[in-house]
Amino acid sequence: MTETIAREVPQPIRDGEGATDNGPRNTQLDLQNPNTLVPPETDSGTLPNLKFSFSQAHMRLEEGGWAREVTRREMPIATTLAGVNMRLKPGAIRELHWHKQSEWAYILEGKCRISAVDQEGRNFLEDVSAGDLWFFPQGIPHHIQALEEGVEFLLVFNDGDFSENDTFLISDWFAHTPRSVLAKNFGVPEAAFSSIPTSERYIFNSAVPPALESDRILSPSGDVPRSFKHSLDSQTPVRTSGGTARIVDSRNFEASTTTSAALVEIAPGAIRELHWHPNNDEWQYYISGQGRMGVFADSGRNRTFDYQAGDVGYVPFAMGHYIENTGSTPLRLLEMFLAPRFEDVSLAQWMALTPGELVRNHLNLNDTVMNSLRKEKQPIFRP
Numbered sequence: 001m002t003e004t005i006a007r008e009v010p011q012p013i014r015d016g017e018g019a020t021d022n023g024p025r026n027t028q029l030d031l032q033n034p035n036t037l038v039p040p041e042t043d044s045g046t047l048p049n050l051k052f053s054f055s056q057a058h059m060r061l062e063e064g065g066w067a068r069e070v071t072r073r074e075m076p077i078a079t080t081l082a083g084v085n086m087r088l089k090p091g092a093i094r095e096l097h098w099h100k101q102s103e104w105a106y107i108l109e110g111k112c113r114i115s116a117v118d119q120e121g122r123n124f125l126e127d128v129s130a131g132d133l134w135f136f137p138q139g140i141p142h143h144i145q146a147l148e149e150g151v152e153f154l155l156v157f158n159d160g161d162f163s164e165n166d167t168f169l170i171s172d173w174f175a176h177t178p179r180s181v182l183a184k185n186f187g188v189p190e191a192a193f194s195s196i197p198t199s200e201r202y203i204f205n206s207a208v209p210p211a212l213e214s215d216r217i218l219s220p221s222g223d224v225p226r227s228f229k230h231s232l233d234s235q236t237p238v239r240t241s242g243g244t245a246r247i248v249d250s251r252n253f254e255a256s257t258t259t260s261a262a263l264v265e266i267a268p269g270a271i272r273e274l275h276w277h278p279n280n281d282e283w284q285y286y287i288s289g290q291g292r293m294g295v296f297a298d299s300g301r302n303r304t305f306d307y308q309a310g311d312v313g314y315v316p317f318a319m320g321h322y323i324e325n326t327g328s329t330p331l332r333l334l335e336m337f338l339a340p341r342f343e344d345v346s347l348a349q350w351m352a353l354t355p356g357e358l359v360r361n362h363l364n365l366n367d368t369v370m371n372s373l374r375k376e377k378q379p380i381f382r383p
Contacts, residue, residue, distance in 0.1 A: 014038050035292050035304040042294075045301030048077040050293075054085050054310045060165070062203035064092030065146075070312045072160035078314045080338040081259075081283040082162040084155040085310075088112065088146035091208040095201045096170040098141040101157040104259040105134045106232065106334060108287070110151035113209055116142040116228055121221035124228050127212050131233025133248065135256040141170075148208055154285055158258045158338050172200040226255040232263055242270025242382035243330070250340040260342040264323075266291065266331040270382040272323035274347040277315070280339045284313035289331035296320040307333075320347065346377045 010030050012018040018038070030037045052075040057068040071082040088094060111129040116136055118124075127147065128134055136142045138158075144151075155164070174182065174196045183190040209215055230253040237244035249260030266272055266289075286307045294304045297319050306326070307313055313333075315321050325331040335342075351359050352373035360370060 010034060010037055012037050014041070032308060033306045035306050040294070040304050043303050045297070045299065047295060047297055047301055047303040049075065050077065050295060050303070050314045051305045051307060052312050054312065064203040064205045065089050067164055067203065069164050071163055075312065075314060077316060078283060079160040080158070080281045081336060082157050082160050083283070083285060083312060084157070084164045085152070086155065087152040088144065088150055088203065089205065090146055090148055090150045091206045092146050092150070092203060093206050094144040094203055096141060096143045097167045098139055099157070099167045100138055101159045101162050102138045102258045103136045104156045104256060104261070104336070106154045107132050108152045108154060110149045111147040112151040112153070113145045113147060113212070113215070114142060114228070116140050116224065118224050121219055122224045123217060123219045124224045125212070125216055126229045128229055131231065133230040133232050133253065134228050135230070135253065135259065136228060137255070137257065145206070145209055154334070156259060156283065156336055169200045169202065171197045175199055228255050230256070238379065240378050240380045243267045243380035245379050247342045249342045257340055258338060260337045260339050262335045262342055264333055264335060264380065266323065266325040266380055267382060268325050268328050268330070270325055270380055272380050273378060274320060274322045275344045275379070276318050276320045277337065277344050278318065279341070279343045280337045281317050282315040283336045284315070285334045285336070286311045286313065287332040287334065289325060289329050290327040291323055291325045291331040293321055293323045344379070346379070348374045349377050
C-alpha cells in the first residue's frame, strides 16, 4: 500500500533534474498544478503569478445568497478587470445599486430578472438565463433578482481594484440621510420612513417576482436605446477542427462599450493557437474542464500554468500564449478584455502572410512546417 501511494504522489523531478519533496507539502495543490511542480523544459525566467482560484477567495455569506471576488488584491498583475462570482436563492435580490465601474455579466446557471434606468429616465427590464449576458454602463442604477430556480453568475468590472463591497446601495444611502431630508425630497411626512433599514441590505430574500409583463413600468421617456441583454450561447459560433468560439463586443452587443469577450470551447487534446492580443490585457474565467496555458513574455521568459473550473487566468498586454485542453472533456472559458472590440494576432497567420524565405531564414524551418502555415486564422485546432 505504501508503494502505491508513493507512486501517486508527484515529485519535482524531470529527466534527472530535481529531487523528491518529502514534505511538508500540499499534495492536492501539486496534483492540480503539475506544470508548476514540474515545469516544461521550455519554461524560463520569472513571470508574475497568472492564476487565482475563486475557491481561495473570501466568501461573503448573506441571507439571500453569497458573493466572492477576485481583484488586484488577490492577483496583483490583474490591473484592468476584476471579477465577482455570485449566487442568489430563488426570489433573492441583489439590491438596487450603482457603481463607478461598468458591469459585464455572464449567467452560469439559473435565471434572474434585471432592471436599469438611465440618465434620461429610459428604463430596461428583462429576464436572463444561463448563457446570456448583461451589461450596465458605469453609474447606471440597476438590480438583480433570482427567478424560480435561483441564479449564479460571473460579474466583470472595468477596474482591477473594483470591490463588490464598495458599491452605492439604496438602503445604505437611506440609512445615512436625515429623515427630514428624505421627507422633503419625497414630499411625505418623516414618519413614513420609520421602518427603513439602518444599514445596507446587499443580498436579501424576497418572493419570486411575477410574470415579466406584470412587472413592466412604462416610462414617459421610453426604453433604453440599446438593450443591456445579449444571448451569447445562442450566438452562431466560429467552428474549427478543435472547438468553437463565440465573440461578443460592441459590434454585436452595442451596449457593451468597455468590455469585449470570447466564449471558447476547446476539445480534448486541442489547442487555442499561439497568439497575442494587440489592444489590452486578457482576463480569463474557466467554466469547466482542465487545461494549461503557456505564456511568453520577452527576454527568454516563459511560464506554464494549469487551470480548472472556477479559476481566473490573466495574460498581460501583448504577451504570446496558448491554451491546451489537457483533460478528457471540453475545456470552456471566457476570454475578456477592457476594450470595445475583441482583437487577436495569430502567430501562424503572421508567418503565412510574410515572405516565406524570410520566415524560413529566421527559424531554419523545413518544407513540412512552411507548407503547414495557415493564411486564415484557426483560433482552435486539433493537431
